[in-house]
Amino acid sequence: MFTDTAIRGAVADVHDAAVATVSPVEPGNNRTYRVAFDDGRNVLLKVGTRFPDLFRAEPATVGLVARATTVPVPEVLATGTRPLGAPFAVYEYVDGADVDWVGELPEATATALCREAGEHLAALHDVSFPAFGRVGVDSEAGVADCAEPRAPADPSRLAVVEPRPFGESLRRSLDRQLAELAGTPFADRRAALAAAGDRLVDDVDLDGVDPALVHGDYRLDNLRVDPDAERVTAAVLDWERPTAADPLWDAVTTETLLTTGSRTDRATGAALRSAFRTGYGGYPDAPTRLRLYELLGRLRLARHLDVETSGDSASARAERAEEHRAAFDRLLAGGSVLRDD
Secondary structure (H helix, E strand, C coil), rough: CCCCHHHHHHCCCCCCEEEEEEEEEEEEECEEEEEEECCCCCCEECCCCCCHHCCCCCHHHHHHHHHHHHCCCCCEEEEEEECCCCEEEEEEEECCCCCCCCHCCCCHHHHHHHHHHHHHHHHHCCCCCCEEEEEECCCCHHHHHCCCCCCCCCHHHHEEEHHHCCHHHHHHHHHHHHCCCCCCCCHHHHHHHHHHHHHHHCCCCCCCCEEECCCCCHHHHHHECCCCCCCEEEEEEECCCCCEHHHCCCCCCHHHHHCCCCCCCCHHHHHHHHHHHHHHCCCCHHHHHHHHHHHHHHHHHCCCCCHCCCCCHHHHHHHHHHHHHHHHHHHCCCCCCCCCC
């Protein structure tokens, strides 16, 4: 989509050495390239092709996270639109181990990863906003208006630019995820899950909940992990859609994704959840919110069964599907998948 010449031009100002190679990163929601210079330095060029008008919020959010928290993020080296004709950001390249699932990591590494995840989210959730909703650069402009300067947007200009009651966002998430269960092995649970989810959304009490900056997708695919380092999480990536939300939702979602994913047995999951909660510092006494967020987290895992079991045998896929069914039944009975080990 972008020429080699244009890509080289986009990174021309971030380093004095000549560009040696440009390598596309595996397909994602945006176009991303690893650019290597002659002297061995590497940077990552991310082009906001998915939501061009919203993309400036990502590098600004990374800058805010770097300035205001202890969460490790890549350095933002430059932003702009020229010569690509689309908004982009150039980041420090952070290398990491090639691992697909937390359950495939050595036990000590997985435990440290989950403890650090709790610590990172606790720090992130200290960044508050006056309202729930999408976070963006204040006075957002179209692509043509943000070509210059090439310096990253000022993090202090981040604000809630699209306010929305969080209960409305929860309702949308529930409806969308239930719709995506059609044609899956869990289609027969949809009616019961919809009824239970509707009751929880109706009953959830968000009074007194302070909107906080959340990641929303804190999972292994969005982390760079160095198993040999003292702090195994080298970087937290993918800040494309910053949001002010209930921090408990972010914490429960992350706990679900990291500790109940594919290839993580029950005993290991319990230990990882303990590590995560130790890092996060505990949850508030909010049973309805906890049950609702657990349900939404499990729906997210179940609707990605094909991704979870890609390359697995039919029996392994059936076993994972049964784990999801058992989790749904437990939640429908008023129990907890995360806390009743």
